Amino acid sequence: MSEFSFIAVFFVGLLGGVHCLGMCGSIVGILTTQLPQDRVRWPFHLAYNGGRLASYAVAGALAGTLGQAGMLLRDQVPVQHLLFALSSLMLIALGLYLAGIWGVVRRIEQVGGILWRRIQPLTRGLFPIATPIRAFLLGTLWGWLPCGLVYSVLVTALASGHAQSGALIMLAFGLGTLPNLLAIGLFWDSIKRHVQAPRVRMAAGLLVTGFGVYGLFKVGYTFYVHGWAGACHVAA
Secondary structure (H helix, E strand, O other), X not given: OOHHHXXXXXXXXXXXXXXXXXXXXXXXXXXXXXXOOOOOOHHHHHHHHHHHHHHHHHHHHHHHHHHHHHHHHXXXXXXXXXXXXXXXXXXXXXXXXXXXXXXXXXXHHHHHHHHHHHHHHHHHHHOOOOOHHHHHHHHHHHOOOOOHHHHHHHHHXXXXXXXXXXXXXXXXXXXXXXXXXXXXXXXXXXXXXXXXXXXXXXXXXXXXXXXXXXXXXXXXXXXXXXXXXXXXXXXX
């Protein structure tokens, strides 16, 4: 995968703060209220987010492994390019969702709820969150929360065609989300109104859409220059 993919998914995570506030804001709020009142909060938030990033990396490695299996067909069909085109379309859909224009990503999140219903009961045994270790374990479970933002980037991890690349892509995305979720945890009341402002949502959504459009342009240009058969042997 090109460096563009890693840079793009990092900024998708960063710009997705408007989505993180709605999806994870209440969860982080619950985490904050459960913390010991006589303890410093930031180690717990770092531990929680560390667990979340670990779960993203695992999911990315699994997606990359599936993509690698698909690469066995690369002499017949330019699978990697088609997957990369799909990931770009997902970014466009996500950007339009963040901007409040199109809500198809919500339907994708509902499908992911099937897995979450099996994982969610495991989180109950970790309360109260008395130690950072418990916060880390909680993060590894909450990392599987149905999220269109995560699913969109997982398609990019799938297109990478390698477990290590898939894990790194999801880690880059997770690092992009880190400033937002740390800010939500530590300064919830101060940032909520600003992040949810319509202009902020529109700007973030359009920027993410731009990444998707650029990705489609790259795929289209590859097919234009090398043709269908030639694209099978050209790295995305």
